[in-house]
Amino acid sequence: MNPTERRALAGLASLYVFRMLGLFMVLPVLSLYGADYRGSTPALLGLALGAYGLSQALLQIPLGILSDRWGRKPVIFLGLAVFAAGSLVAALTDSVYGLIFGRILQGGGAIAAATMALAADLTRDENRGKAMAVIGASIGVAFVLAVVLGPLLAGFGGLSAIFWLTAILAVLGMLLVWRLVPNPPVNAAPRGPRQGDFARLLGQVEIWRLVCGVFFLHLLLTMMFVPLPLLLVDKLGIASEQHWKLYAPLLVGAFVLMVPLMRMAEKRQQVPAAMRLALLGLVFGGVALMSRVPGYWIVVCLGVFFLAFNLLEALLPAQLTRVAPAECRGAATGLYATLQFLGAFAGGSLGGVIYGWGGAPAVATFALGTLVLWSLAWWQMRGTRAGLASS
Structure with a gap:
């Protein structure tokens, strides 16, 4: 990559880390500290956990398309301002x-769609897969930081401390985009999708496999973190403010192992095979929630689950850029981000209801059933470009 590409990618990957912290930091602590809020129930706390994903899902495609027409940076600035306002509301209630x-x-x-599209605008075609892989990996970094920082901050100042930090990070994100991320060349991105392009985009089976994959991935992650913090307290006897001591080594180890696996899959052009293998690793997340699983096995299962999660977060957006056409890049990344956050909403909402009904084993059973459906959707995934991208 040339210096401009490296500068752009560093800024946008950092921005992605800041934004995804807003989603991930509450995962390991909301079911523990949310009980202190007036009117809280397991179902409402699950809704609070997933509510972020609902509005994200509803707005990713419109703002992605808007970024194709108005430009990426104006949409990103607007999104960061709204995110900061929401953080302040959550911190004060x-x-x-x-x-x-x-x-x-x-x-x-x-702003996830506009951010990914801007990264694609600022990188050459031969480096675009690497750029999307780095952004995907940055989500893994955000996840590692979040599950360590979340319990620490909540132990210090409750959930309010987390929301105050996310508001500050939103402001820092604005400064980052303004000072570090270069403006794309005038001809870097098309003026917008032509009539019929978005319909053709929606007709591509390979794109649907990828966006449904990120839906299931975030559904499972958010659903798991409804019972998991309580399980660590009850079965392992780890106090809530000490959970980071378990998460930190598992997540750092998972991330270190993920990087060479990602590079190997990209180099050997075996990305679909690597993603299917990672899907098998997600099974261990469901196993960890089973009531009869001994404590040490829970730790092993979580380590495998985190490795599989990080690998998929890195590979999915990179693969999306290979099958999506340039003229619909904002719309394609908008669709991807929509399903990503819709999965988070569904996972939190369903997780709260299912946990209130049947406890952690019921959540585990639902998660494993979801993985069966996912595996059927990915059975015939191809590694070649979709027809739309090559037409």
Whole structure:
């Protein structure tokens, strides 16, 4: 990569880390600290956990298309401002309904599609796969940081401390985009999709396999973190403020192992095979929630799950750029981000209801059933470009 590409990628990957912290930091602590909010129930806390994903899902495609027409940076600045406002609402409330509203408003800053599209605009075709892989890996970095910082911050100042930090990070993100990320060349991105292009995009089976994959991935992740923090307290006897001591080594190890696996898959052009293998690793997440699983086995299962999650987060967006056409790049990344955050909403909402009904084993059973459906969708995944990209 040339210096401009490296500068752009460093800025946008950092921005992605800042934004995804808003989603991930509450995962390991909301079910523990949310009980202190007025009116809280397991179902409402699950809704609060997933509410961020709902508004993200609703707005990713519109803002992705808008970024094709208005430009990437204006949409990104607007989204960061809305995200900061939602963080302040969530930080100042003491009601579960105020928490849900703040999370919905946070999610209204739906800039994931515009950010991925801007990264594609600022990199040459031969480096675009690497750029998307780095952005995908940055989500893994955000996940590692979030599950370590979340329990630490919550132990210090409750959920409010987390939301104050996310508001600050939103402001820092604006400065980052303004000072570090270069403006794309005038002809870097098309003026927008032509009539019929988006319909053709929606007709591509390979694209649907990828966007449904990220839906299932975030559904499983968010659903798991409804019972998991409580399970670590009850079965392993780890106090909530000490959970980071378990998460940190597991996640750092998973990330270190993920990087060579990602590079090997890209180099050997075996990305679909690597993604199917990672899907098998996600099974261990469901196994960890089973009631009869001994404590040490829970730790092993979580390590495998985190490795599989990080690998898929890195490979999925890179593969998407190979099958999506340039003229619909913002719309394609908008569709991808929509399904990503819709999965987070569905996971949190369903996880809260299922956990309230049947406990952790019921959540585990639902998660494993979801993996069966996912494996059927990916059975015939190809490694070649979709027809739309090559037409």
